[in-house]
Amino acid sequence: MIAVLMSGGVDSFVAAHLLKKSGADVVGVHFKTGYENADASRLQEIAALAGVPLVFLDCEREFKRKIVDYFIGSYLDGETPNPCIACNRLIKFGVCADYAVSIGAEAIATGHYCSAVRVGNRTVLGRGADTGKEQSYFLAFLSQAQLSRAVFPLGNMKKSDVKKLAHDLSFPFLTQAESQDVCFIRDTGYARFIEEHAGMEFSPGHIQDTEGNIIGRHHGVHRFTIGQRRGINIPSSRPYYVAAIDTRRNLLTVGHREDLFVSEFMVRNVNWLLEPPDGSLDLLVMVRYNQTAVNARVVPVDGGRARVFFATPQFGVAPGQAAVFYDGDTVLGGGIITRDFGRACCNKQKQ
Incomplete structure (x- = not known):
């Protein structure tokens, strides 16, 4: 059985439909965060259209503690968090995957635009075919155990083809705007959300x-x-x-803009999806989603860290964001950017 995580959007709907059409035994799982945009009746309608049963999993407590509190804490520490990366690792392929296994699922599917291919005894994470939409960046911190269960039915599809298929299947919510930002912040904006939930005064x-x-x-x-x-x-x-x-x-x-170009930086909490390297690697590194991956040398050091040296200095490298390492279209791993970096303009260290 394959458990498909269903948000109420077009991507997870098409993922469920494709798996069902392939003959797989499919169950839809919607995890409740307390910040939902889609109500239960809409979700049931979408699951029925895909031809799969739907179960609801209450993740409100875990989501608040592992994602929302992390998000707020990062800003209070002066860092820029990436809650989608944390959610994929801790909630979708953590709490939800554990639940799915408990009900008999052998694999976990999502509507991400990326690929997971078994090579030998390891699973390789790769870019999706749609270069404008591909989302491998957000999955670089999964463990091998998590990745080995992952199925990404949309990995070889373009977003336009997904929408066309959904239209042909009479998906009823195709014209509604998709979430482009943090799912648990709706109309207030980051700053107001933090002020309302941090329980402290800001001066x-x-x-x-x-x-x-x-x-x-x-x-x-x-x-x-x-x-x-x-x-x-x-x-x-x-x-x-x-x-x-x-x-x-x-x-x-x-x-000024030229003051923010960075030539090198350190990452912590490095996650290698394949075998950790013995020495330095010349790779492509992406330091923010939807930015172009650029040439860099990645040098592993002790304590789960690595130092990244750009071939050409880059603008606006933000502590707390993820730096993801690519070898062509294959994700090798990633780490969290620290404040330990060198400015290109003046070679200052540890800003």
Whole structure:
């Protein structure tokens, strides 16, 4: 049996339909987070159209503790979180997969645009065929055990073909806008969500330039992420961007665009999907979803870390985001970007 995680969107619907059409024994699983956009009746309608039974799994407590609290905590630490990566590892292929196995499923399917292929005794994660939609970046932190159960029916499809198939199948919600951002934040925006859920007061503080000169005030460092331009509100002939966030001192450092180019950085919590390398590797590295992967040298060091050296300096590398390592279209692994990096403009270390 294959358990398909169904969100109420077109991708998971088509994934379920394709598996059912292939002759597989399929059950739909919808995990409840407490932040749903789709109600139960809509989900039941979609599952019935796909021809699969649907079960509901209450994940509200786990989702709050493992995803929402992590998201808030990262911003309070001055980092930029990636809750989708955490959700895939801890909820979808963690809590949900464990439940699916308990009801007899041998595999877990999702509507991600990527591929998982068994090669020898390991499963290889690869890019999806749709270069504009592919989502392997978000799955680079799965374990081999998790990846070995994964099925991605949309890996060889274009989004346009998925929508066409859904239209032909009379999918009733095709014209509704798809979620493009964090699923548990609807209309309030990140800053307001954090203010409402963090249980603490946020104080204004100073904004300094890269030379240490105080040039303005902010209304809470939780409102900013590295590379951000909007919200700085300091008159200048050239735009300022957020260069560093110091939550301990409640201090925001801003610079001009050229000040934010990074030549190297350290990652922590490195996850190797294939065998960990003995030495350095020349790979493609993606430091934010939907950015182009660029040439870099990845040098493993002790403590589950690696140092990444760009062939060409890159703009706006943000602590807390994931750096994912590719060998062509194959995902080798990834790590979480730390504050230990070198600026290209001045070769400053450990910003």
